[in-house]
Amino acid sequence: MEYIELKIEVATDYADILVAELADLHYEGFVETEQGLDAYVPVDHFSDAALLELSKKYQELFEMNYTSQTLEKQNWNETWEKNYDPVIVGDQCIVRATFHEIAQNYPYEILINPKMSFGTGHHATTTMMIAHQLEMDFERKTVLDMGCGTGILAIMAEKLKAASIDAVDIDDWSVENTIENVALNGCEKIKVQKGTVETAQLADTYDIILANINRNVLIHDLPFYDQHLANNGFLVMSGFYDVDTELIETTARKYNLDSINHKTQDSWYSIIFKKHSI
Structure with missing residues (x-):
């Protein structure tokens, strides 16, 4: 399946709002960035018009700028495996996906679905x-x-x-x-x-x-x-x-x-x- 990658520049305080809104528009993956948010949607569900409406809806609250590109056909899980790393907190807790292999055990382990990387501990x-x-x-x-x-x-x-x-x-x-x-x-x-x-x-x-x-x-x-x-x-x-x-x-x-x-x-x-x- 082909995906559109959306790179959004937005204040971090409002990234969670966009995650909720884009999820309703069939976006399937989200990654926090220093600039704001990367979001991924199947090509068939991508709509510039929907993004324009979303931008207008929140224009008094925050400014949203974005660029988009079509990604080559790829194994989506393999893509996440390359870009979603485990998080270690204080040498006591590891936050990871099910596909991660770990070299050592930690007192606490939390598994998070990798297709939704927003809120994985990063x-x-x-x-x-x-x-x-x-x-x-x-x-x-x-x-x-x-x-x-x-x-x-x-x-x-x-x-x-x-x-x-x-x-x-x-x-x-x-x-x-x-x-x-x-x-x-x-x-x-x-x-x-x-x-x-x-x-x-x-x-x-x-x-x-x-x-x-x-x-x-x-x-x-x-x-x-x-x-x-x-x-x-x-x-x-x-x-x-x-x-x-x-x-x-x-x-x-x-x-x-x-x-x-x-x-x-x-x-x-x-x-x-x-x-x-x-």
Whole structure:
């Protein structure tokens, strides 16, 4: 089958929006790049008109520039094998596809469907979130993963012995992909649903909330995280730049959330907040 490769220049904060929209247009593969996003679609489903409509839809939110080219006929799985490398986090966790051969074993292993490489752990925010998780106590904890994407953080939570995990995302692609990866990893404690923190069927409180989204959504959702986070619970957030840290920490303090740890990588930032009783 022949594919069209789309190279999109877009701010990283909005790449996840494009993934959701392009998935509805039959795009089958996504790769994060320094410039934004590469996306792949069968030739029969490619439409410049659809891309123009998509650009117009979000023109007030972000600018989207792209180039396209037709790829030669090839074995799609072989293409992914050449371009999708395993990710090692802190020498404790490996994120890989089923076709990867590993030279050594790690305490934790997460399998992600290779045809959907967006959310495989390659992005700095995902890597930092997993690194935070590896340093925390998840055993017998209740967990909410907001904006679950591929389900990678929810899967990590179950492997760290969480009691139950709710994984929520706003778009169908993410929900379907999370369900697929949950099954691939043999997870049994993850409940996946479509929605937002306002519309999803959530538990009253959680011991840990994971949210790797973007600055504006995180700030908007902070009062809802406060509502659903147990006293002395932890909120782990990423998806924003280091320059946004002061704004996020200032807003979080309004909800009795104190920053207790952070990580930074490639100008991206992540924070662990702890909720204290008033």
